[in-house]
Amino acid sequence: MSVKIVLYSKSHCPYCVYAANLLNDLNLSFEEVKLKNDYEAIQALVERTGMRTLPQIFINDQLIGGYDDLKGLHDSGELSKMVS
Numbered sequence: 001m002s003v004k005i006v007l008y009s010k011s012h013c014p015y016c017v018y019a020a021n022l023l024n025d026l027n028l029s030f031e032e033v034k035l036k037n038d039y040e041a042i043q044a045l046v047e048r049t050g051m052r053t054l055p056q057i058f059i060n061d062q063l064i065g066g067y068d069d070l071k072g073l074h075d076s077g078e079l080s081k082m083v084s
Helices: 014-025 039-049 067-076 078-083
Strands: 005-009 031-034 056-059 062-065
Touching: 005 014, 014 067, 056 067, 062 067, 067 078
Parallel strands: 005 031
Antiparallel strands: 005 056, 056 062
16 A cells, blocks of 8 residues: 655744755655745635644645644654554
8 A cells, every 4th residue: 555645834944944854854755835925825824724723734635733743753663553
């Protein structure tokens, strides 16, 4: 089964960079959707997820949260289970 990872990010967001770097360090392929400062796109994402911050990371269309959530999943070993 192929795992689909999507990272929604914006410009000048250090946690977006941290998330992308972690995924790259783990050799996980992902699609990065750069929202830049597109208020309408960001607002649509907020309405969809209820989260008001970026990055927002989805694995197989399931929101896992932001960078801290991604790091927590990695540190606990759960991320490797999700993507294997």
